[in-house]
Amino acid sequence: MLRNKYLKDWSKIVSYHFPHLSLPEVVGLATWSFGMVMTGSSSLTRVSEFIAKINQEKSNTVRQRLKEWYQDSKGKKGEKRRELDVSECFAPLLKWILSLWKSEYKCLPLAIDATNIGQDFTVLSLHVLYQGCGIPVAWKIVKGREKGSWKPHWLYVFHYVKDVVPSDWQVLVLADRGLYADWLFEAICSLNWHPFLRINHQGNYQLRGDTEWRCLDTVAPKTGTQWSGYVTCFKNHSIDGTLLARWDEGYKEPWLIVTDLEPTQAQSLWYGLRSWIESSYRDIKSDGWQWQKTRLREPDRAERIWLAMAIATLWTVTVGSEEQPHLSKDFKNKPKPNSRINSKSDLRRQEGNISCFLQGLINIIADLVCGKGISLNGLFPRQSFFINTS
Structure with missing residues (x-):
């Protein structure tokens, strides 16, 4: 469940443009891309730690969810395993x-x-x-x-x-x-x-x-x-x-x-x-x-x-x-x-x-800090x- 307002808003945008993706796939894609922009990194550790803080979750929980998103079906838990x-x-x-x-x-x-x-x-x-x-x-x-x-x-x-x-x-x-x-x-x-x-x-x-x-x-x-x-x-x-x-x-x-x-x-x-x-x-x-x-x-x-x-x-x-x-x-x-x-x-x-690209990184952070969304x-x-x- 996404609790952070900005992360939820970004997830809705991603979902609109990728309607064929399942809810877990959309949430994973939105979370990964949002975390990359916020941390300036594609590191699993950095992104999961950041998302855990803003989404009020345990970092290990977020880390496992983000890791499963990019894994193939064999590396996932559960009966309805699916790979992106x-x-x-x-x-x-x-x-x-x-x-x-x-x-x-x-x-x-x-x-x-x-x-x-x-x-x-x-x-x-x-x-x-x-x-x-x-x-x-x-x-x-x-x-x-x-x-x-x-x-x-x-x-x-x-x-x-x-x-x-x-x-x-x-x-x-x-x-x-x-x-x-x-x-x-x-x-x-x-x-x-x-x-x-x-x-x-x-x-x-x-x-x-x-x-x-x-x-x-x-x-x-x-x-x-x-x-x-x-x-x-x-x-x-x-x-x-x-x-x-x-x-x-x-x-x-x-x-x-x-x-x-x-x-x-x-x-x-x-x-x-x-x-x-x-x-x-x-x-x-x-x-x-x-x-x-x-x-x-x-x-x-x-x-x-x-x-x-x-x-x-x-x-x-x-x-x-x-x-x-x-x-x-x-x-x-x-x-x-x-x-x-x-x-x-x-x-x-x-x-x-x-x-x-760099101007965009600056603008995004500035907009969110100022509450512009x-x-x-x-x-x-x-x-x-x-x-x-x-």
Whole structure:
């Protein structure tokens, strides 16, 4: 039974957005995510001690309840044992984010990436990119030393969110060159989403309608150059699409990006959004939930804790969002697509500014201390980073 008013209010919000979960599953998810935000930690000990204090319970009782929430059915007591299926929460989580998305433009930037916790886990995750942060929406965790292809894991991630985004939205999926594969390009296209994948400069490309193969490292041969055009990339495992190349001052090498968008519809600078997923790892680890200190060793259990961290991240980012005047000004004076981003620095967090994640943590604590209660303001993208092709 939840006695604390704020914890009960948060539980009602979580229950509304995950109607398929049982009452114990909702209470566990709400308690874990609430405790993470309040303690700045995903530690079972810290969260259970905090919840016990505010809910007037014994810490061992709370600890056992929170522990059972992430365990599989074999590790639970009772005849009606049930384990939480995290994959069934991916679609509701993304729907929740879209319900908060306050923008005139129907554009959604996503990124996929892999992060490690020592040699214990590798987390393959899909994030919504927003105001210098990333909100996890789907993931698969495998043993750090597990051998084999990541292809089935990425297809698993896409499968559970493929029908969530409305068909009239434009979705961009960014990935670093370490994840590039021809099947990944095709898988993203099959969702009616747009791949935006960085590739290495080793290899060859062929201009559309040409028979000559050229070296990729000649597309943008020096700093200050850029190019875009229709190509076939790579002699083996070829893909047909648009190649974008750009080499800015201060970078050791150019960005080479392949996409299915038309050359006139895409900008290489959009790839700078991908760095926001790296910022989200900092939020999940040192700035926020201290995930790097986890003592969990089973991937299934870790995936459930990631669900609580994703909910906690959504809450903090939403409360830390800046509802800018641009919502009226920028929509009134819409910039041309090719002038929306002027430099890579426009896509980075400004030095000296606090992230919306950390601002959210501060705002939540301050609101509760002042008795304002729980509120989620919405997500306010600063501008449309890419144009709608529909």
